[in-house]
Amino acid sequence: MPERSKTVHDVIVVGARCAGATVAMLLARRGYRVICVDQALFPKDAVSTHMLRQSGLARLRDWGLLDRLKATGCTPIHSITMSYADAHFSGFSDPIDGIAETYAPRRFVLDALLQDAAREAGVDLREGVTVTDLVRDGEFVTGIVGRDRDGEPVTEHARLVIGADGYASTVAQLTGAQKYDVIPGETFTAYSYWSGLTMQSQLRIGDKQAVGGWPTHDGKTLIWCVQYVDRFAPFRADVEGNFALAFKETAPDLAELLDTGEREERFYIARYPENFYRESHGPGWALVGDAGYHKDPFTGLGISDAFTYADLLAERVHEGLSAARPLDEALAEYQAQRDRSSKPMYRFTCDSSRLVLPDKHVEVMRALPGSATHTQQWFRMMAGGLSGREFFAEDNLASLLNPQGGR
Template identity: 50%
Template sequence: MYDAIVVGARCAGSPVAMLLARRGYRVLLVDKVTQPSDTVSTHYVQQYGLRKLDEWGLLGRLAATGVPAIRRMTISYRDAVIDGFADPLDGIDLTYAPRRTVLDPILLEGARTAGVEVREGFTVRELVVDDGRVVGVRGGYGAEEPAEYRAKIVIGADGSQSFVARSVGAEIYRSIPAASFVYYSYWTGLRTHFHSRIGVDQQVGVWPTSDEQTLVAIMKPIARWAEFRTDPEASFLQVVKDVVPEFAEQLVDAGERVARLTGIRYPDNFYRRSHGPGWALVGDAGYHKDPITGQGISDAFVHAELLADRVAEGLAGERDLDEAVADYERARDAATASAFQFAATIGELTLPPQLDAVFTAMSGNDEYAKDFFNVIAGALPGEQFFAPENVARMVGGVRA
């Protein structure tokens, strides 16, 4: 009998398992893949995400992999450009964008070191339910006969297409349709910093990642998906030329693509019910937003810790376990509401007039730009930056 079974061993699952095990609880962590294993990702970890890794004693391990530090960001909307970086956050004056084949094994090893029982290549085939309450899982390796494992709580950290969520019938209670699609790949031979550049109905993202490679990604409206796919390579390069022509020259002259060009249509932005009798959801399983802000990994860390804290309260008998997990969902939703809406809005690649005015104001004022970089870092609440009175101050009286 385990205290908790966690399904999914990536950016949300490994941390929540690790944090529960560090409190002395018996935890089983299972995943159908074996690390190192790649997955679709923005790779980017903001300062508030790195702060969690630092608190958990894992940041040094990530730095030791040689992933390049990012200390400069260029962000633009059409002709409005801001360039700089956030203030240090608890001494962290950089960010990283590691490949998931680098980051996820570090998180998994952190869980193992904490005493978590880890089973890779393990497929959960069904949840065990007793009198309406989830009490465990059935699963195993390959075609072997499934075995049953029981726990006081089963946590689904298995992504936006979560098996756990489907099995318990977790409903989506807020959704905003995805507005764009993404194509991305990796290049060597490039020397660049972080770019997130929005042109006319298209976006280019560029940042250095592991193994001396650079991730280059583009976004365009979903309505252009079929047209783009008629010649993805030419279409991809044209977007880069349109939005960041100076980088496009380097891409053509010095870059060598070392992976296939991958195109994906992201799931809609959603909040999914993330608690119920004997179960919880964390990471993209319970909450997913447009990748344009690149907050998925950092949010997964924060929410894993939030959930671990509430589950620990329930397991310790300090409060009812189900109520504690319900409180986790409420706290998560309250903390992410503005970021969720912001990501969905800029994911449309055409900003409403107020946001357009804010970007224009930031491009001409270093103080406003620094505040925005601090929002990205997690040092300044978005609600404070985008408060009507602050927006009016920045744009000279335009009402939010």
């Protein structure tokens, strides 16, 4: 079979999940000719926290997709219970970007929703296409080379190739994109889905492990545990027993709750890769999503960040392709803006994922049940709507830690 035509498209996006389908959709809505390819055949699940924070939901609303998500029957989340050592409290953030709840959709539902929206915008979305190389004109990337689901060769050309193909990105490897600000991953997760439970979001941190869960689709609840990688091998020797033990040790009340429900699916186990940023632009190429910036899923910000920076990249690509400014300059600004805005939560996430909180954090958590205002602020910070610097400012915490003295 001959290769596909030599038509030069505006953009090729490699990867059709949260970041890839989104940036493809946004560019197609601006009138660009976009191909989006993925080696998977959908619907296909993905290892994920499932969590969509308010910032991500606000973008779905602005793109006209939030009502579609709500119509899928995903249970809204409006309460979080958290514990660490002897600190135990519940609450929720005040509205962020006008959104007063969160959702944790199954990925085969969310990804399909985004892919449908991309196709509706005019994206040529092709499943089962594996990229094996890039087309180059000198130092410039000008397309992709690969094979389709039948093993037939595929070659496509474009003014820009965007890698949205995950933390092990093929596009990143082929361009030689270097990592920086790397922080090793220290934990792994195991999770499954229970029926028969009625619970909102739970996050319980114990001795070098954490457990929790939140509702998702079809009346099911995602139940998970996280432990250090040195426990990975013994954990796998008895997944069900060690999973139950983690709950008994960390949150006995949740362990009792799980006994009232029924596990509906197998356990999913994944070691978390390192945290990093990557060089995310070069001659004729860019990276978005986990391909360009990956952090531990502990704070559940990955999907929302994928939306945020896909949106930002689409804006900068439009500036470059429309000749409003040089494309390389626009892409460089995209990376710089992404790094500046994401760095505080990157640091907070990496620190929190070690499951050993600073003494100051513990002191604050013990005091939170006495202040609804500060509890709300805490969860706003966890959702990325308030910086740690603002929350932990001495003036802000004075009335919490010294209620008799006031501010």
